[in-house]
Amino acid sequence: MFASYYLIMKNLFLGLINLCFLGCHSNVPTIPAKDTISTVIQDTVIQKVDSVVSKPTMPDTAHVIYLTFDDGPLIGTENVIEVMNNFALPATMFMVGKHTQADKEMQNSFLMAYNDNLLQVSSHSYSHANNRYRLFYQNPQGVLEDFNKSAALLHLQNKDARLPGRNTWRVGSKQRNDPAAHSQQAADLLKENGYSLFGWDIEWQHYDNGEPIQTVSQLLRMITNAIQDSSRCFTPHKLVLLSHDQMFAKKENKEKLIELINGLKAKGYRFELIKNYPRG
Numbered sequence: 384m385f386a387s388y389y390l391i392m393k394n395l396f397l398g399l400i401n402l403c404f405l406g407c408h409s410n411v412p413t414i415p416a417k418d419t420i421s422t423v424i425q426d427t428v429i430q431k432v433d434s435v436v437s438k439p440t441m442p443d444t445a446h447v448i449y450l451t452f453d454d455g456p457l458i459g460t461e462n463v464i465e466v467m468n469n470f471a472l473p474a475t476m477f478m479v480g481k482h483t484q485a486d487k488e489m490q491n492s493f494l495m496a497y498n499d500n501l502l503q504v505s506s507h508s509y510s511h512a513n514n515r516y517r518l519f520y521q522n523p524q525g526v527l528e529d530f531n532k533s534a535a536l537l538h539l540q541n542k543d544a545r546l547p548g549r550n551t552w553r554v555g556s557k558q559r560n561d562p563a564a565h566s567q568q569a570a571d572l573l574k575e576n577g578y579s580l581f582g583w584d585i586e587w588q589h590y591d592n593g594e595p596i597q598t599v600s601q602l603l604r605m606i607t608n609a610i611q612d613s614s615r616c617f618t619p620h621k622l623v624l625l626s627h628d629q630m631f632a633k634k635e636n637k638e639k640l641i642e643l644i645n646g647l648k649a650k651g652y653r654f655e656l657i658k659n660y661p662r663g
């Protein structure tokens with residue numbers, strides 16, 4: 384009696400299984416084989432561990448613009464200061480010590496920038512290499528003394544700096560050398576003496592008479608392409624823009640700077656001082 388009851392139940396059970404395979408196969412989720420399950424669990428654990436480990440080092444993809452103006456104080460410096468103040472936005476001015484000694488007007492322009500809380504004044508050397516770059520960089524000790532002289536003269540509170548005529552970087556543990564030779568040893572010596580060197584990702588170029596070369600829309604396109612591409616900036620998505628004070632001496636070129644900043648603001652980029660540049 385018990386045996387026949389067992390047979391009936393067994394057949395019923397097998398029948399149900401067959402019915403399931405025939406009738407509702409497409410709705411049955413595929414159960415992975417045991418080995419696969421353990422692999423899935425392992426992968427999940429590894430992913431979880433990875434996510435815990437990688438969280439603090441998640442890349443910072445915020446798009447940030449560092450406006451930098453070189454060679455001041457010069458004609459054009461006060462227009463730059465005025466524009467940045469009207470926007471209430473930060474900018475970094477890499478200034479040349481010798482230019483502050485040109486006359487009273489240049490001294491005043493320097494002081495305006497130096498005392499402006501929106502602006503960071505940093506060193507672009509004392510002599511600007513007297514525009515004889517090869518000769519200047521052949522003497523690394525002389526380069527260091529030139530920067531120290533400017534830092535003392537201008538009472539600079541920071542050791543952020545930009546080499547004259549060379550797109551050379553020494554920031555934290557990262558570095559890049561200008562393709563033109565002769566600045567590497569000087570850059571290393573400055574770094575050993577506490578300086579951080581900032582090159583640039585894009586330059587708003589100008590002719591000898593100070594006229595900007597790229598139109599504002601060309602420049603905006605260049606900036607947008609570079610800031611979105613993780614390989615185009617020294618630090619991904621953090622774009623350092625170089626321009627020169629003398630470009631903005633004329634009213635119509637000051638308007639171009641305003642137009643550029645309006646364009647950058649419209650894209651939602653954040654503006655920062657070089658002192659806030661990532662230094663990892």
Ligand SMILES: [Zn+2]
Pocket residue numbers: 453454507511547548
């Ligand atoms: Zn310069």
